[in-house]
Amino acid sequence: MKSFVPRLSQRSPASSLPLRRGLTCGLLAAALLLSACDQTSSPEPVTGLQAQTVALGQATSAPARQGFAGTWTVSGVPAWLTVSPASGSGDVALTVSADRAAGTPLDAGQSVLSGSFQVVWTLADGTTGSATWTVQADQFRLSGRVVDAARLEGSDAGTPDTDLGASGAGDSRGVIVTYREAGVRDAVLAAEGSVRAQAQGGAASARATLDGLGVKAGARSPLGTRAARLDTPATAATLAALRADPNVLAAVPNVTLRALATPAAPVTPTDQYAPLQWAYPLLGYGAVWRDMESGGYTRAVTVAVVDTGVRYDHPDLAGQLYGPADGALDVLTDVSNGDGDGADTDPTDPSVSGRTGGSHGTHVTGIIAARWGQNTTTCAGCSPTGVVGATYRAPVTVLPVRALDSGGGTTAADVANAVRYAAGLGVTLDGKVLTNPHPAQVINLSLGGAVDAAEGQPMCDAIADARARGALVVAAAGNDGTTLPFYPAACAGAVSVASVTLSGASAPRHAVYSNAYAQVQLSAPGGASYLARTTFNGAALNGAAFPDDIFSTSWDYTKNQPNYEVESGTSQAAPQVSALAALLLSKGVTSGPDDTLARMVATATDLGAAGRDDLFGAGMIDAAAALNAPAVSDTLGLRLQDDQGRAFQPALDSLGGFTAYLGSGSYSVVAGRDRNGNGVYGESGEPRTERRVTLGTATPAADLGDLTPAP
Known part of the structure; x- marks a missing residue:
């Protein structure tokens, strides 16, 4: 059986100073005495x-x-x-x-x-x-203006016999007429009798128009110096007749306006390291957690984390895991796997002599389900609250299934057994048939290898079996930075997840290490990594700017105690998708693997090239949109990104105008509102308008004009 080592999380290597060999120039001064007659000619100058x-x-x-x-x-x-x-x-x-x-x-x-x-x-x-x-x-020039939509609920389009108020739906309160001269308005509003008899010229004409429409004197009220409010239905015929009068400057429905709903406040965790967990705000979890506090997330969901195992003794995971008596399993039959025994019901990520790295499975698990608030147990110098997980109050429990040994390696057979077991299918290990008492609705695979399709097929077969059983299998797309398929993520039944990270603009960018190939279906935050370290998240740790990587639960094997660790990779992106899938099932938005995947794809934020592409798949998941979470913000802005996933943020002036100097290529320009508080404008369900433009020598400049987000 061919083995492979997953390379799905990246830790920063020790810093080193580059050595450079400098070029030196030396001049050899000869001890020569030159007489005056020796200076009759000059040497040729050095020509470099x-x-x-x-x-x-x-x-x-x-x-x-x-x-x-x-x-x-x-x-x-x-x-x-x-x-x-x-x-x-x-x-x-x-x-x-x-x-x-x-x-x-x-x-x-x-x-x-x-x-x-x-x-x-x-x-x-x-x-x-x-x-x-x-x-x-x-550079090439792109310009335009982001314009806020009028905050009216009205229009004057409709049928002749319909009151054309709010949205053409009969919700106006009459008509407002503005006359060209104040005297005309005053004559129109005058009572019957001598004043009417004296009305001449324009006033008489305007009065006749109202009489012809059947607008009685008592149905007319002054408004300002030249305008009047008419208590008459704002039909198309009425508006047309009024506008046809040469003494009328304007006639519009007296539309009904309503108070704007005040966005709910997002939920902000108070755990010590929550400010470092920038991925949750980026996915709109402030709105999701607010939604969760209103109830509705009532269905119990099991997420199997097939990985290196987990540290049950990490205080931030207490009460979040199924244990040995509840179906947790170590599927590794080779006794050299690190824990000194074969397959058993203890998937603890073991301590091994000389081990210094953290616990990969514990890190992945914390992204999904780290508990909120005060930890029940702690250790000297450990954080009393730590980090938070995406699933918050929802009844989501992680089932640890150990399939990676202490060195981070596994085989295709081990992965296949783990997937089938997690889904509730019987597997035979060391001669015993084992069945999971808590079949998982979601299975997370933050592992894989650059094997060919034939070598990956046993894992694909297991994933197909799990999908048929009702489990959605989510897998990391790989960290090689190539365009080659990565298994098991490239299996037809798996959801292959690529990684995005912060860009400093209102659109996240593709992480440089994240593989890009045809089977990639979704993207999620996985961090920047030491390959392209950035600090756009704005947080600080120990007085230093915090890198744009993923902070979660882990284990210090040197001190043999719980800790928290920065990692990055598609290993960290995959559990973001698994957590959202679990919440969709818990709230009842979806009920199975097919509609759960469809919901995440339909509400994803399209990044890079329009539509599905190999870098982002359908786009970055949007937890707030997928879960119908309430609005927690309402700001207007611009999102600009090229087809390679590079994001830019030109400044908007006081009128919303912008000018961007860009390279050649195709660009998506989105003007929209941000309703979920993540600073990304015009996502699913948010008001938006989008333009596509290609710049280059054939089109060195483009002016998009006004961009007004539509609901």
Whole structure:
């Protein structure tokens, strides 16, 4: 049986300082005495490469040349530039190419990108030096204006015999007429008798219009200096007749307005490390937890975490897990798996001599179900409250199934047994048939390997069996940063989950390590990792900016005590999806694996290219939208992202206008409102409007005009 080692969580390596070999130039001073007659001629000057500027304009690439006699090497090239060849001899003849999108700053505020690289040179006599070559690239221009929708509940479109008030649904209270002159209005409002007889010209014409419409004198009230309110139905015929009078400036329904609902306050956990758990606010959990406090999450749900096992003695997981007597299982039959025995009912992630890393299974479990509030037990120096899990008050219980050994390895057979057992199917281990008394509705697989389809098929068969049994299997898409399928996530019956992280803009971005392939179905926060460490979340830990990674329960095997650990990977993204699936089932929004997956896909936030793509799948899950959580905010903003998942945040001026200087490519521009408090505008169920635009040499500038979010 071929074994594989999952590479689905990443810890930061120890920091090291790079060593650089410097180029030195030395001058050998000879002890020579020169007489005046020896200075009749001067030596030839040393000729090295000179600094120069390469102006790309709006082209993708351009040549850069300079005559030279010697050898040279290009170094220090910015990430958004490509320079080739990297070295040579004789004349320097380079091709400089720009990926403008990769060099565009977060605010997209630079009309010209500028960067430089060094050309290090050596002459035949050994003289060395370097020249700085600067590259300038003009950006493409995108502009528009985010405009708030009118906060009226009215329109004057409808049928001739219908009161055209609020939304054309008969909810107005008459008509407001504004006359061109105050005197006309006054004559129209005057009582019968001598004043009427004296009304002449425009006043008489306007009075006649009202008489013809059957609007009696008592049904007319002054409004301001030139306007009047008419107690008459705002039908299309009435409005048309009034507007046809040359003395009338405007005639509109007296629409009914209503007080805007005040958003509910989001629930903010008070546990010590909750401010570091940025993934929950990003998914709208402040609204979900508010919804949860109103009741409704009543159905018990079991989530099986097939992993390295768990630390039952972690105080932040007390009461959240099924134990050995309730179906928890270690499926590893090899006694060298780390705990010194074979398959049994104790899935504890064991201590092993020399083990220093944390507990992967404990970390994954905490994302789903870490308890809120004061821990019942603690240890010296440990946090009394720790972190929180997504499922909060919902009756969601984690079933630990140990399928990864203490080194993080497993086999396809072990995974297949674990999946079938978790779903409630009987498995035979060490000659015994075992059946789970608490079949899982959701199974989380934060594991996998870069095996081929044939090698992954035994796991796919087990996942198909579990799906038929009624379990939704969620699997991590892999951390290799490739486009190759990763198993078991790539199995047809699994939900393959890619990872996103914060970008500093109102749209999260694809994590650099996260695999991208055709079977990816959803995305969720998994952290940035040390490969591209950022600190956009704004929190701090021990006085330092907290990285955009995932903080959860773990275990210190050196001190043999509970702790909390930063990890990142699709291992951390998968349990975000598993937790949401469990909550959908607990609230009764869905009832099985098919409609649960469909609900998460339908409410996901589309990121990158329009529609499903290999980077994000259908998009990032939106817990608030999926669970119909109440609004906890109501702000207007802009979301801008290219098809590669790179996000930008141009500033809006006081009128909502923006100008973004961008690279070539296709962009999604969303103007919308944020109702779930996550700072991402125009998600599922939120007012939005979206435009697609492609910029490049053929279209160097685009003005989108007014963008008004529609309900």
